[in-house]
Amino acid sequence: MGEPVEAGMSRGVKRLRSGLVFPGDKLAVIEEFLDGPGAYQEDGVVRSAELGDVKFDLERREVRVSKRTRTPILPEEGLEVIGEVGSVKRRTANVEIFYIKGVEVSPPFTGVIHISSVGLEVKNMNLALRSGDIVKARVINTKNRFTQLSIEGSRYGVIYAFCSKCGSLLEQRRMRLICPRCGRVERRKIARTYGSEELA
Amino acid sequence: MSEEKWRRVDGRAWNELRPIKIESGVLPNADGSAYIEMGRNKIIVAVYGPREMHPKHLAKPDMAVLRCRYHMSPFSTHPRRSPGPSRRDTEIGMVMRYALEPAIFLERFPRATIDVYAEVLQADGGTRCASITAAAVALVDAGIPMRDLVAACAAGKIEGHIILDLNDHEDKYGEADVPVAYMPRLDRVTLLQMDGVLHPDELRRCIELAIEGCQHIYELQREALKRKYEEVVEEVKEGE
Amino acid sequence: MSRLSIIPKLKRRKILDAIASGKRMDGRGLEEYREISVRRGVVEKAEGSAEARIGDTWVVAGVKIEIGEPFEDTPDEGILVCSADFAPVASPTFEPGPPDEASIELARVVDRGIRSSDALSLKDLCLIPGRKVYVIYIDLCILNHAGNLLDAASLAAVAALMEAKKPIYEVRDGEVYPTGEVEPLKLRRLPIAVSMAKIGDVIVLDPTFDEEEVMDTRITVTVDEEGNVCAVQKSGPQGLSVEEIWKAIEIAVNKAPMLREKLEAAL
Numbered sequence: 001m002g003e004p005v006e007a008g009m010s011r012g013v014k015r016l017r018s019g020l021v022f023p024g025d026k027l028a029v030i031e032e033f034l035d036g037p038g039a040y041q042e043d044g045v046v047r048s049a050e051l052g053d054v055k056f057d058l059e060r061r062e063v064r065v066s067k068r069t070r071t072p073i074l075p076e077e078g079l080e081v082i083g084e085v086g087s088v089k090r091r092t093a094n095v096e097i098f099y100i101k102g103v104e105v106s107p108p109f110t111g112v113i114h115i116s117s118v119g120l121e122v123k124n125m126n127l128a129l130r131s132g133d134i135v136k137a138r139v140i141n142t143k144n145r146f147t148q149l150s151i152e153g154s155r156y157g158v159i160y161a162f163c164s165k166c167g168s169l170l171e172q173r174r175m176r177l178i179c180p181r182c183g184r185v186e187r188r189k190i191a192r193t194y195g196s197e198e199l200a
Numbered sequence: 201m202s203e204e205k206w207r208r209v210d211g212r213a214w215n216e217l218r219p220i221k222i223e224s225g226v227l228p229n230a231d232g233s234a235y236i237e238m239g240r241n242k243i244i245v246a247v248y249g250p251r252e253m254h255p256k257h258l259a260k261p262d263m264a265v266l267r268c269r270y271h272m273s274p275f276s277t278h279p280r281r282s283p284g285p286s287r288r289d290t291e292i293g294m295v296m297r298y299a300l301e302p303a304i305f306l307e308r309f310p311r312a313t314i315d316v317y318a319e320v321l322q323a324d325g326g327t328r329c330a331s332i333t334a335a336a337v338a339l340v341d342a343g344i345p346m347r348d349l350v351a352a353c354a355a356g357k358i359e360g361h362i363i364l365d366l367n368d369h370e371d372k373y374g375e376a377d378v379p380v381a382y383m384p385r386l387d388r389v390t391l392l393q394m395d396g397v398l399h400p401d402e403l404r405r406c407i408e409l410a411i412e413g414c415q416h417i418y419e420l421q422r423e424a425l426k427r428k429y430e431e432v433v434e435e436v437k438e439g440e
Numbered sequence: 441m442s443r444l445s446i447i448p449k450l451k452r453r454k455i456l457d458a459i460a461s462g463k464r465m466d467g468r469g470l471e472e473y474r475e476i477s478v479r480r481g482v483v484e485k486a487e488g489s490a491e492a493r494i495g496d497t498w499v500v501a502g503v504k505i506e507i508g509e510p511f512e513d514t515p516d517e518g519i520l521v522c523s524a525d526f527a528p529v530a531s532p533t534f535e536p537g538p539p540d541e542a543s544i545e546l547a548r549v550v551d552r553g554i555r556s557s558d559a560l561s562l563k564d565l566c567l568i569p570g571r572k573v574y575v576i577y578i579d580l581c582i583l584n585h586a587g588n589l590l591d592a593a594s595l596a597a598v599a600a601l602m603e604a605k606k607p608i609y610e611v612r613d614g615e616v617y618p619t620g621e622v623e624p625l626k627l628r629r630l631p632i633a634v635s636m637a638k639i640g641d642v643i644v645l646d647p648t649f650d651e652e653e654v655m656d657t658r659i660t661v662t663v664d665e666e667g668n669v670c671a672v673q674k675s676g677p678q679g680l681s682v683e684e685i686w687k688a689i690e691i692a693v694n695k696a697p698m699l700r701e702k703l704e705a706a707l
Contacts (some may be wrong), residue, residue, distance in 0.1 A: 020260060020430060022422055023303070023340060023384030024348030040305075040347065047385065049345040051425055068429045070231065072250050074309065074320035096449070106532040109252045134446055145311070147263065160446050169446070199450045227584050228496040229531050240484060244583060247530035269528065269536050274579040275486040275502025282577065283525055284538070317529045317536075319581065321500060322483045 020068070021048040024187070027063045028056070038065030073100050075109050075139045075147040082159070083111060085133040092114040093129045095137065095149055099199065111147040113137065119152030120189045128189040134160040134199075136191050157191035162170065209369050210239075217353065217365045217413055222334065222424035224341045232342025234424070238332035238353075239367055240324035245334040247342040250312035264309035268296040270331060272320040292328045299332045299352065299381035299391035305345040314344060325368035329353045332381045332391065337421050341428070349421050350390055351414040352381035355406040357398060362405050364413045377386060378403065382412035384418040452654035456640050464644060464651070466495075471691055473646045476699065478595055478706035479618045480603045488604025488625070490706065492595035494646060496586035498530075501578060501596035503604040505625075507616060508575040510566065518565020518573045522551035524580040524593065531585040537589050547580060549633065549673045553662035554578075557631035557670035559601065564626065567609055572616050574606060576625070587648035590660050590673075594633035595699065631670050632699045635660040636694035638680060643687060645695065659685065661692035663673055665700065669693075 021027065028040060028046040035041040036048045036057065048054065052067035075081055075097055083097035092115065096108040117140065118128045128151075129135065135158050137149035151157045161170045163179035163186065170177035170186060172194045177186045191197075206214065218239030227233035230246035253259035270292040274283045296316065304314065318336070320332040329352035336350040356366045358374035371377050376396025381391055389407070398406065458465050467473065474495030483489035488503035510517060524547040528534045537623040539547075554560060578600065580593045605622040637647035637655035647655060657676030664670050669689060674680060679690075 022349065022425065023346035024383065026385070038345075042343075042347070042386070047347070049347065051340050053427055067343060068235060069341060071343050072231070072309070074250060074312065107252050107254055109255075110256070142310075162446075170220065199447055227529060228586065229584050232528065233529070242483065244529055247529075248532055251532070271536070273483075273500070273502060273525070273581045274523070274577065275483055275489065275504050275581075278504075279506060280487055280504035280577055280579075283523060285536070298463075315528070317527065319527050319529050321502075321581065322485050324485070393514070402596065 033063040036062035036064035111149040117150035158188040161198040232338040234334040234337035238330040243337045243360035247338040249314040250309040253313040259311045263306040264312040267314045325371040351417040353413040354379040355410040378406040382414035409431040488600040490599030499592040501600040504577040510573040515570035517562035519575045522578040530582045552671040553631040559628040559629040632696040639675040663696040
């Protein structure tokens with residue numbers, strides 16, 4: 001199936017097969033190349049798992065397929081997400097994630113923030129987050145039953161919060177949040193983009 | 201009458217497929233989609249996902265769950281059918297799932313669901329196979345990693361003749377109908393049903409004939425995807 | 441302010457900012473439709489069928505004609521049944537299940553436009569008074585929801601009726617027998633639904649999905665070829681002033697001929 005190796009491509013990445021490959025297309029046998037991202041191996045044959053462009057890495061002896069289709073959007077480790085805080089318990093808060101990398105997902109994915117990933121010394125989650133807040137967070141683990149999120153660091157935390165008495169959007173004054181309607185002062189772990197994050 | 205001279209009700213030869221048209225990426229809202237015309241069958245398939253499973257207790261911790269819903273529009277048949285789901289719709293949704301599941305890397309998306317919705321706008325025999333064929337294209341269009349495509353078509357028997365790709369009339373008045381779905385690169389059958397009476401040798405010939413049909417349909421699936429994706433500018437990322 | 445409303449509120453602010461600059465998010469003027477296309481005869485097995493697209497919104501309508509018993513209070517009239525299915529193919533938010541409020545409203549508003557404009561003479565659809573009449577089913581299948589389903593559904597339904605053919609029956613000894621012949625359903629009017637959304641204090645024509653999500657209310661005005669109004673539906677939580685209603689009617693009467701042209705030109 002392979003075509004002659006093209007000369008002159010940099011850093012050892014060469015294409016043996018040009019054009020599109022489809023899921024299931026045979027790319028190599030395992031004695032020649034290992035299955036890299038976008039490829040898989042079955043019964044000693046390396047095949048494409050994607051519709052995309054194939055690349056043979058001669059240094060790593062690996063074949064990869066970079067997809068031309070969209071990439072499914074899921075909460076993956078390291079990604080930035082935005083969501084709404086659901087129920088808040090003493091040590092954990094649930095988050096309904098509705099933006100992943102700035103793309104809206106429907107229905108939302110469920111994530112959890114543990115008190116150890118807040119980045120603040122608080123005894124109760126309620127002092128950092130409240131139900132209804134909109135938070136910007138980072139995915140730190142997807143191996144468990146729920147996607148684990150962190151709001152450590154100034155980039156992450158609450159970006160919109162509401163008065164727990166009257167429901168108005170809270171305004172930031174230095175490190176505090178103040179209700180413009182009833183004057184109530186509240187505490188949150190806020191992100192540095194509080195009140196200004198573009199969502200729509 | 202010899203096999204060469206004998207002609208079917210719509211004029212086809214015994215081993216001839218109906219005209220097939222496949223288009224990928226027809227629904228702007230869906231994550232992946234495809235439209236298929238197979239003879240007079242007209243079916244639209246949407247794929248949504250992988251996305252969060254609701255209700256959550258149906259999620260599997262180690263893999264995605266594939267859900268397939270097959271639905272016929274009230275105007276797709278004569279006479280009109282009631283818009284609610286029938287037992288037949290439910291069974292076809294299930295066999296679609298079994299036909300497609302082996303091709304999908306479900307283990308890459310633990311806890312998620314992949315929803316496949318087939319909406320039959322016009323039915324003329326062989327809708328389950330056409331739905332599976334379109335669904336495989338829609339799944340690739342959704343960017344879901346796959347082991348292979350899945351192509352499907354039926355073979356059967358009418359008036360003693362083994363035939364490929366039964367239309368509604370042949371399905372109703374024939375002696376047997378054998379829908380087959382097939383992964384062409386991996387050479388594996390993922391759907392096999394039979395309805396009617398056949399000698400085991402005839403059943404074997406039907407399966408072999410259906411697989412030949414699937415191989416032809418597979419080429420059309422590739423062409424449909426190619427039409428959409430060959431224009432996509434390749435982003436060459438060299439090295440790591 | 442409800443806590444859950446921040447996202448729509450931010451969206452709304454963006455949409456209002458765009459409107460204030462005279463252009464909508466997609467670059468349209470306030471009283472401008474997206475691109476409209478109507479195609480007839482998409483489902484040969486139906487007695488009539490059509491698809492209508494407005495921008496990315498896509499609706500297929502199929503007409504099926506059967507024989508049934510008339511309603512007791514209208515023994516000499518045929519029956520018109522209009523239903524809509526928000527198929528889950530059409531939106532990530534649609535789920536399989538029985539028709540909800542929105543799909544029932546859609547079908548009823550489309551039905552009302554056809555019924556009150558007298559587009560179909562139900563009296564002509566009677567075979568044996570009190571016993572056998574034609575039943576005309578219009579089924580609407582939503583394939584992609586990108587806002588303003590109602591105008592698209594209404595266009596598709598009327599286009600499907602325009603090309604629908606009913607089987608001719610012979611009445612003998614109090615029974616009906618199919619003759620194998622067909623004849624067109626005579627459509628006397630082409631009712632056109634025109635929908636607008638009120639967002640803030642502006643009225644925008646042909647709202648998108650996002651605009652519908654943040655609108656205060658929607659008004660649909662269905663107009664016949666003489667410029668008479670044959671159905672109105674105000675749908676949404678906020679109120680309209682009489683001036684706004686008048687403006688909506690004026691817009692509908694002005695825009696309907698353009699949509700009717702699309703219907704008549706449809707192949």
